[in-house]
Amino acid sequence: xLPRWNWKSAVLSVxxxxxxxxxxxxxxxxxxIARAILTETAVCAINGGWYAAVVQVxxxxxxxxxxxxxxxxxxxxxGQVIEYAVHTWHQTPHRIAAVVASTVLGAIASRxxxxxxxxxxxxxxxxxxxxxxxxxxxxLGRFLLLGPRWRAHQLSRIxxxxx
Numbered sequence: 001x002l003p004r005w006n007w008k009s010a011v012l013s014v015x016x017x018x019x020x021x022x023x024x025x026x027x028x029x030x031x032x033i034a035r036a037i038l039t040e041t042a043v044c045a046i047n048g049g050w051y052a053a054v055v056q057v058x059x060x061x062x063x064x065x066x067x068x069x070x071x072x073x074x075x076x077x078x079g080q081v082i083e084y085a086v087h088t089w090h091q092t093p094h095r096i097a098a099v100v101a102s103t104v105l106g107a108i109a110s111r112x113x114x115x116x117x118x119x120x121x122x123x124x125x126x127x128x129x130x131x132x133x134x135x136x137x138x139x140l141g142r143f144l145l146l147g148p149r150w151r152a153h154q155l156s157r158i159x160x161x162x163x
Contacts, residue, residue, distance in 0.1 A: 006052035009113055013048030014041050016109065017102050021087075024098035032093060039090045040083075047079040052113055059117045071114050076106045115143050 021036040054075055061067050080103050087095040116139050 004053050004056075005049035006056065007049060009052030009055075010045045010049035013051075013109065014044045016105055017044050020101045020105070021092065021098050024094040024101075025092065028093050035090060036087070036092045036098075039087060039092060043083050043086050047082060051075055051079055051110070052117075055110065055113050056117055059114060068111075068114075071110050072107055076103070076110050080106065112140070112143050115139070115146070 018037055018040050021040040022033055025032045025036040055071055058067050058070060080099060083102060084095065084099045087099065092098070119139060119142075
């Protein structure tokens with residue numbers, strides 16, 4: 001079965017990445033900014049939607065470390081190569097810096113996407129009526145606390161020396 005394009009992730013991806021390219025081209029004037037924005041919107045909408053569909057298919061697979069590697073590195077890298085190629089074709093100024101920033105954001109966003117889908121919060125639904133917008137702040141808060149909670153758990157398992 002082919003995965004379905006995920007419109008929620010596509011929209012969120014465009015909202016997060018377009019400002020990076022607008023900022024990168026801000027000194028070149030409105031025409032260049034508009035071209036960079038339109039280019040990134042097209043690339044991002046396509047890549048973001050299909051990428052999320054792939055994450056949806058992989059979200060519950062094992063081994064987790066391999067899924068994490070695919071979701072965080074392999075699949076996004078292919079999207080970043082496409083993004084760079086399209087911006088090179090369109091001669092977007094400062095595209096290397098913008099793609100690097102987009103890549104860092106993408107690595108974080110891909111982990112959040114995976115977390116949101118595994119949380120069964122409606123994120124993976126292709127139905128436009130699911131109320132994901134109301135759950136984003138809660139999901140984001142929980143996601144941001146994953147690292148500190150994991151570290152606290154690891155520290156609690158360390159036996160303190162007895163007197």
